[in-house]
Amino acid sequence: xxxxxxxxxxxxxxxxxxxxxxxxxxxxxxxxxxxxxxxxxxxxxxxxxxxxxxxxxxxxxxxxxxxxxxxxxxxxxxxxxxxxxxxxxxxxxxxxxxxxxxxxxxxxxxxxxxxxxxxxxxxxxxxxxxxxxxxxxxxxxxxxxxxxxxxxxxxxxxxxxxxxxxxxxxxxxxxxxxxxxxxxxxxxxxxxxxxxxxxxxxxxxxxxxxxxxxxxxxxxxxxxxxxxxxxxxxxxxxxxxxxxxxxxxxxxxxxxxxxxxxxxxxxxxxxxxxxxxxxxxxxxxxxxxxxxxxxxxxxxxxxxxxxxxxxxxxxxxxxxxxxxxxxxxxxxxxxxxxxxxxxxxxxxxxxxxxxx
Numbered sequence: 505x506x507x508x509x510x511x512x513x514x515x516x517x518x519x520x521x522x523x524x525x526x527x528x529x530x531x532x533x534x535x536x537x538x539x540x541x542x543x544x545x546x547x548x549x550x551x552x553x554x555x556x557x558x559x560x561x562x563x564x565x566x567x568x569x570x571x572x573x574x575x576x577x578x579x580x581x582x583x584x585x586x587x588x589x590x591x592x593x594x595x596x597x598x599x600x601x602x603x604x605x606x607x608x609x610x611x612x613x614x615x616x617x618x619x620x621x622x623x624x625x626x627x628x629x630x631x632x633x634x635x636x637x638x639x640x641x642x643x644x645x646x647x648x649x650x651x652x653x654x655x656x657x658x659x660x661x662x663x664x665x666x667x668x669x670x671x672x673x674x675x676x677x678x679x680x681x682x683x684x685x686x687x688x689x690x691x692x693x694x695x696x697x698x699x700x701x702x703x704x705x706x707x708x709x710x711x712x713x714x715x716x717x718x719x720x721x722x723x724x725x726x727x728x729x730x731x732x733x734x735x736x737x738x739x740x741x742x743x744x745x746x747x748x749x750x751x752x753x754x755x756x757x758x759x760x761x762x763x764x765x766x767x768x769x770x771x772x773x774x775x776x777x778x779x780x781x782x783x784x785x786x787x788x789x790x791x792x793x794x795x796x797x798x799x800x801x802x803x804x805x806x807x808x809x810x811x812x813x814x815x816x817x818x819x820x821x822x823x824x825x826x827x828x829x830x831x832x833x834x835x836x837x838x839x840x841x842x843x844x845x846x847x848x849x850x851x852x853x854x855x856x857x858x859x860x
Contacts, residue, residue: 530709547575548635553653554645555676557581558635561590569839571611580654583632585614585623595656598628602643603664604672606778607634609847611836616844621851626858631656634664639672640758648765660772660806663762665755665797667780668736671744673758674751722824724831726838730782737780737840740793756800763804775801776809778850779816780840784827789816807857814853 547566551557562577563586576586578593601607601619609617615624623630633646643663650656705712716727723730732742739748759775766773775797783791794812801808815830816822822830834846842850 532710547577553649554642556635557646558583563590568610569836571836571839573611574613576614580631580650580656583608583614583619583634585620587615594629595654596629597631597656597658598660600631600633600647600650600656600658600661601664602633602638602647602661603776604634604638604666604668605636606666606841607632607664608636609634610636610841611839612844612847616847618842618847618851618854621848622854622858625851625855631658637668637672639669639676640665640755640762641673641676644758644762644765647762651769651771658771660774661762661766662774662776662807662809663759664776664778665759667739667783667793669755670739670748670751671735671746673754674746677750677754724781724828724838729838729840730785730831732782732786734780734782737782738786740783740791741787752796759800760804772806773804774807774809775805776811776854778811778842781827781831781835782840783812784815784822784830785824788821789813789819809854809857811850811853814849 547558547562547564548556549559558575558577558581560577560579560581562575565572565574567573574586576584576590578584578590580593580595584590607619609619614620619630619632619634633643633650635642638646640663647661651658720727720731728734732738733744735744735746738744739751763773777794777797779787779791783793787793789812791812794810798808798810815834819826834842834849836843
């Protein structure tokens with residue numbers, strides 16, 4: 505009798521949990537995962553030539569996630585050292601850096617970013633064209649615009665390519681070219697995503713969240729950023745749910761356009777690559793990502809800066825604990841971007857290469 509009573513209680517409890525989760529799970533998770541109330545004012549504005557850019561002459565504090573930092577820009581919309589006179593601009597640059605949020609240096613004051621550290625340690629005139637969520641489309645368009653329309657000059661352009669460039673260029677292409685082919689690709693992706701896990705997540709979000717936490721309990725928080733299939737950085741070592749060949753072909757197309765444009769202007773092109781936290785956990789030293797751009801650079805680049813060895817310490821693959829230790833040491837807490845120490849590590853290596 506006791507066993508039947510116990511079984512009855514268990515069954516009713518499970519049913520009650522499922523019903524509550526189905527009816528209220530999303531609302532409960534929304535309360536639990538509510539972000540802190542931070543008013544974010546975007547430091548960028550639309551630009552018809554390359555999508556968007558920093559506002560001019562900024563001198564304000566902003567938030568990236570939970571990280572407060574200061575952004576200063578000059579009349580060219582370049583991020584600069586807030587302690588320097590932004591009204592005096594020498595348009596004859598030795599080096600232009602371009603990239604996305606890693607190159608911009610989100611979450612950090614300028615002098616703690618690798619571009620700022622590099623600039624402060626070498627007697628060179630440096631310009632930073634990097635802005636969050638840029639990809640090769642923006643790199644090409646922005647560099648061309650600044651040289652042709654704003655009349656700046658430079659001896660070298662260093663592109664810090666990002667793992668997210670693949671998906672970002674593809675998404676931009678989809679927005680600008682809403683063709684039937686792309687609609688078919690989107691439909692195929694949507695059909696591919698229809699699976700048990702996603703249906704479980706929709707119907708019973710609390711249970712799904714609990715199971716997800718148990719499965720990945722060893723990973724840092726927020727766990728979704730460190731899972732093997734994190735969409736921004738997973739493509740070199742696992743299957744992704746978008747047209748990877750199309751995405752990489754777009755990356756190479758715009759980088760080739762940039763190379764050809766700079767070649768006409770007698771300006772050197774260099775490319776740099778670096779790892780995400782997920783890279784250190786799941787990928788290897790000799791990543792497909794590294795090989796892709798190393799091969800691209802063979803007859804096109806002045807330099808190919810590979811920062812993977814810095815973080816893999818010349819090991820083919822890190823074990824899980826080694827990867828977590830480096831993530832804790834070199835990346836912003838709970839984020840994929842480098843912290844002060846990670847930026848310094850990049851800058852110190854770059855400085856040593858230029859001094860030698």
